[in-house]
Amino acid sequence: MTQIRRIIDNIGLLWTMDDANHTDGPRCGREAMRTVGAIENAAIAIDAAGLIADVGPRKSILDMADADTEIIDAKGGFVSPGLVDPHTHLVHGGSREKELPLRIAGASYLDILRQGGGILRTVRDTAAQSEAALLNQAKVSLERMSRFGVTTVEAKTGYGLTLEGEMKQLLVAKQLAEAQPLSLVHTAMPAHAVPKDLPTSREAFIEQIVDMLPALHDAGAEFADVFVEDGVFSVEEGRHILMKAKSLGMKTKIHADEIAPIGGAELAAELGATSADHLLAASNEGLVKMAEAGVIAVCLPGTSFYLQKTPARARFMLDEANLAVAVASDYNPGSCPSENFGLTMSLALLTLHMTPEEIWNAATRNAAYAIARGDVAGVIRKGRPADVVVYAAPNPEYVLTHFGISHVGMLFVKGRRIL
Ligand SMILES: N=CN[C@@H](CCC(=O)O)C(=O)O
């Protein structure tokens, strides 16, 4: 019989994000995204390997305990799977607080980028930092994320723009994956911005990006991402770069239609991307095509809030397009300088008008599928790694509405308690 290392007992309300048939796959549309696998008065048994040995009503789980089993009291609180943040620019140097007054005075995000600020400012700040300094800064960020219940994080490059710079960011992220408890997923994004005063032709620059992909993939980048945006990378350039990524066996993502509706959503559908992210300006047709192609829509409500833009149309995505929606922090120094994933989820309620059920699906199960981790994260199910958040709060509505603070009472990553 499996030796039970610990039991999280006395859970008032557990949302497993599973269902009776243990179906796999992201949840699409409003009806499916309101399924949460609720169990009242529940407990979770964790084995010596950190896997979930069983989950269910308290009595049946407590029967599995022996004299060595640690019983942990969840104090009647709400419990969910570890949260998954599927879009961050985790590793970077410096900060960009000076941009906010410029934007409030009327400069746009893209104006600042065109003048050599914005992402290009962070490219310079990242180049100026040692790997050790970048690692320390990002490690602090991961610790902050964990305080809000995050257990899996996607981390993009994109502040190098040269092979050397991109590789430096990627290698720091790889080291971080070993140096702290959260699980990381790596994305290469050399197509994040176009340097000012390019010494080569634009075509040659695009080919340089394409030529970086094999080395980044070999070094551990599982995904490739492109900022397809008016004045950044065109749909044609994005297609060219991401087709190359696909030919290498990389999965793809797109920063799509964040500011202008140039067809990023349509491109994501055409390429069969794993996700398209931002989507503030995406067309109805593009969103419907994404749903038909199985592309996950990653909404970034912290970014629309911080950039003071009309948020993505999550209600259309859920009610009309039948999309699988995920949410992410987009943590980065320019358009969302906050590691508070709880705030991301509260903004999903307050600005995207998603329901609590939809939000937890978007922040766990669908977020895991948005980074190809649906088989190991996002659901509390027998046999899965025990990534579990115990909230010091009675219900999910309380967590979302008492906003801006952490409600995490305990956090388990692969069965080990880290908070
Ligand atoms: N929009 C493009 N990239 C990032 C912002 C990066 C930055 O401003 O440093 C984003 O997803 O919001």
Ligand SMILES: [Zn+2]
């Ligand atoms: Zn981003």
